[in-house]
Amino acid sequence: MFFLSGLPPCFSRACCQLHPWVAEAMVLVLQALLPCFCTLLSLELLPGVEPAVPLEDFYPFGQDVGDSQTIAQDDGGSRLVKISVAFPFFGDRHTGLYVNNNGLVSFLREVSQFTPVAFPIAGDRRVVAPFWADVDNRRAGRVFYRESQEPSSLRRASGEVKTYFSEFPNFNATWVLIATWHQVTFFGGSSLTPVNTFQVVLITDGELSFTIFQYNNITWTTGMHSSSGGNLAGLGGIAAQAGFNAGDGKRYFNIPGSRTADVVNVEGTTNVGQPGKWVFRIDDANVEVGSCNDSASVCQHLRPCLNGGQCIDDCITGNPSFTCSCLAGFTGQRCQIDVDECASYPCQNGGTCADRIHSFLCHCPPGYTGSQCEADIDECKDRPCLNDALCVQGAGTFTCVCEPGYTSVLCEKDMNECESQPCLNGGECMDLVANFTCVCPAAFTGTLCETELVVLQVNSTEPENQTGLCGNANCEKNWICENTSSGIHICTCAPGFYGDECEEECLCQNGGVCVDINGTCECQSGYTGLYCQFEVTQTPCSHSRTCPDGGPCLEYGGAYLCTCQTSAAELDPKDLYPYVQPRSVCDSSPCLNGGYCYERDGGYTCECKYGYWGKHCEKVRLNTCASAPCRNGGSCKEEAGSYRCVCPYRFTGKHCEVGKPDPCASSPCLNGGTCFHYIGKYKCECTEHFGGRHCEINRSSVQTSAGEQTVCHHFVMSKSH
Incomplete structure (x- = not known):
């Protein structure tokens, strides 16, 4: 209840006392309205006024009158309903509509949104919403609808329009749509939770169109979805929206209390003098509401609605009152509350x-x-990661996955692989991109300088003494031991063998020898060819001057000379003078990817380079080492279609994935001795006062039989597991 400024509150609804200082003009206004000023301003209905539309006053609905039903589905509806007329709605005509479970009829598209939005809404959201809320008719209730041209319905609709819009005394309805939500509950409810019953009627004569909202029983306003915020009783949170929206962001109407707790009392409000009933015209360019044309207008004289709200006279007989239709963003009985969006x-x-x-x-x-x-925001859009790093998008951030050899947040720093000091035994580490190399001191070798070259303690540099000491070395099969002038020995391949492990037999003929790990032949004078299999004659040859008996014409010593093959080995086209070859099937170069062509029984065969196969070397052979399967610095070697990992010191396993124990971890060297790794073993380097396998012998305590102290200037460092 609210009061005019300067008037005291009423002490009784039955009688109001007017003070003599009230202006005569105000007295005239009050006399024109009602004897009791308090009753005039009350927003409540008088006792005895039924605050709802009885079901018998609804337009007939249900299966008995041929209604269709929407599917029992949360947020579902009728899907597109094609209608028999072009229904006028704010300047457009629609031949189809949707009856949505969530309490509204829409044009253009279905509305499955369950949390209502305050009108106006732009974007062609054209809706007539008697009670837009989160209905779930799977739990309770049904939604009926039908279009009708049945005479009794048309007569009733025509009469109501003429009553509420007296400017159209000749209106005759030609079509109506009746949609009824009967005892429906809310999302999160059950068959025992509160239910609502309401109805909307669309009416047209083909030119004018109207809608009627009728409310029988409204007991809940909100579904229990987290975005709506309703409680177990279907109240609270973002409550239902009632009214209509033209879809242009300008023309709309909010029934007072929409999206607030007050909307639960919509069955007691009206704009046509009958509680629970609202009537609107919805075809014209302007929003119009029904009126009872009562000269005793509260709105005209008191103007109670604030913040631009539209005042609507209820004109209930014996109880003149009003409601305020608020602009978007305001609510409350007088539009005095700013809605918290x-x-x-x-x-x-x-x-x-x-x-x-x-x-x-x-x-x-x-x-x-x-x-x-x-x-x-896509933080990877500007490619912040450097050095070809992969940018991985995150929530408000990004992560750079660096290429090998780079580090830091943006992969801008070249990783120092030498930082972990991988080189052993005093080796100097040289940092590379994603790699490193060790420069070893003279007495060590290997990737990490892990292999010690055994130092022989000798008193003479004579070759015979060195040769004798080489006999103690442990060179493998197909290896021989060689002494060097610096007092060390090395194992090299025996004559006739080559390869990383001296495992391949040399194929050189006529006294030729293999000179590298690839088995390249170095021929004696007078012989040539891949395997030194051709003996060179002194007979010149050329493209027009072939060799006697068809011998090959090969380049030798800067000239082309005839040769004789000394074995049954196949000729290698690389050795032949290109202009003296007879025409053959290989002239068309059928072998691809560097393959060599050989004539065979009137045809040819291709010898493919490593990495290719197929009749014409056209297929790429999968490199089993391409995926870099060996870990921890292991090197990959292909063998018989598979691969083998050669692991560095202190690693083992098929992929060098298993670390061997550190032999120095147990601190075997005593008395200040220093422990050094030695190919799976260790050695102790003792201080000057101690010696022995583990530096356990105190030299100062060792006496000769004559009582003299013996100092050993040369001793052999022992190694042990």
Whole structure:
């Protein structure tokens, strides 16, 4: 209840006392309205006024009158209903509509949104909404609808329009749509929770169109989805929206109390003098509501609605009162409350909401943008990662996955592979990109300088003494021991063998020898060819001067000379003079990817280079080492279609994935001795006062039989597991 400024409150609804100082003009206004000023201003109905439309006053509905039903489905509806007329709706004509379970009829598209939005809404959201809320007719209730041209329905609709819009005394309806939500409950409810019953009627004569809302029983307003915020009774949170929306963001009507707790009392409000009933014209360019043309108008004289709200006289006989239809962004009985648009927490991804009039502003956290902070900013768009690193998008951030050899947040730093000091035994580490190399001291070798070259303690540099000591070396099969002038020995391949492990037999003929690990032949004078299989004559030859008996013409010593093959080995085309070859099937170069062509029984065969296969060497052979299967610095070697990992010191396993124990971990060297790794073993380097296998012998305590102290200047460092 509210009062005019300067008037005292009423002490009784039955009688109001007017003070003599009230202006005569106000007295005239009050006399024109009602004897009791308090009753005039009350928004409540008088006792005895039924606050709802009885079901018998609804337009007939249900299966008995041929209604269709929507599917029992949360947020579902009728799908597109093609109608027999072009229904006028704010300047457009529609031949189809949707009856949505969530309490509204829509044009153009179905509305499955269950949390209502305050009108106006742009974007062609054209709806007539008697009670837009989160209905779930799977739990309770049914939704009926039908279009009708049945005479009794048309007569009733025509009469109601003439009553509420007296400017159209000749209106005759030609079509109506009747949609009824009967005892429906809310999402999260059950067959025992509160239910609502209401109806909407669309009416047209082909030119004019109207709608009637009728409310029988409204007991809940909100579904229990987290975005709506309703409680177990279907109340609280973002309540139902009632009214209509033209879809242009300008023309709309909100029934007072929409989207607030007050909407549960909509069955007691009206704009035509009958509680629970609202009537609107919805075809014209302007929004028009029904009126009872009562000269005793509360709105005209008191203007109670604030913030631009539209005042509507209820004109209930014996109880003149009003309701306020508020502009978007305001609510309350007098539109005095600024709606908090942040109450529904519209800002996503941790955004902060700032309330404004009929709007809100989201302040987004780093990494997000958009009106509701809904868009994740692509931090990888500008390619922040350097050195070909992979950028992985995250929530408000990004991560760079660096290529081998690079590190730091943006992969801008070249990783120092020498930082872990991988080189052993005093080796100097040289940093490379994604790799390193060890420069070993003279007495060590290997990838990590892990292999010690045994130092022989000798008193003479005579070759015979060195040769004798080489006999103690442990060279493998097909290896021989060689002494060097620096007092060390090395194992090299025996004559006739080559390869990393001296495992391949040399194929050189006529005294030729293999000179490298690839088995390349170095021929004696007078012989040539891949395997030294051709003996060179002194007979010149050329393209026009072939060799006697068809011998090959080969280049030798800067000239082309005839040769004789000394064995049954196949000729290698690489050795032949290109201009003296007879024409053959190989002239067309059928072998691809560097393959060599050989004539065979009137045809040819291709000898493919490594990595290719097929009749014409056209297929790529899978390199089993291409995936780099060997770990921890192991080197991969292909063998018989598979591969073998050669592991560095202290690693083993098929892929060098197993670390061997550190032989120095047990601190075997005593008395300050230093432990050094030695190919799976260790050696102790003792201080000057100690010796022995583990530096356990105190030299100062060792006496000769004559009582003299013996100092050993040369001793052999022992190694042990």
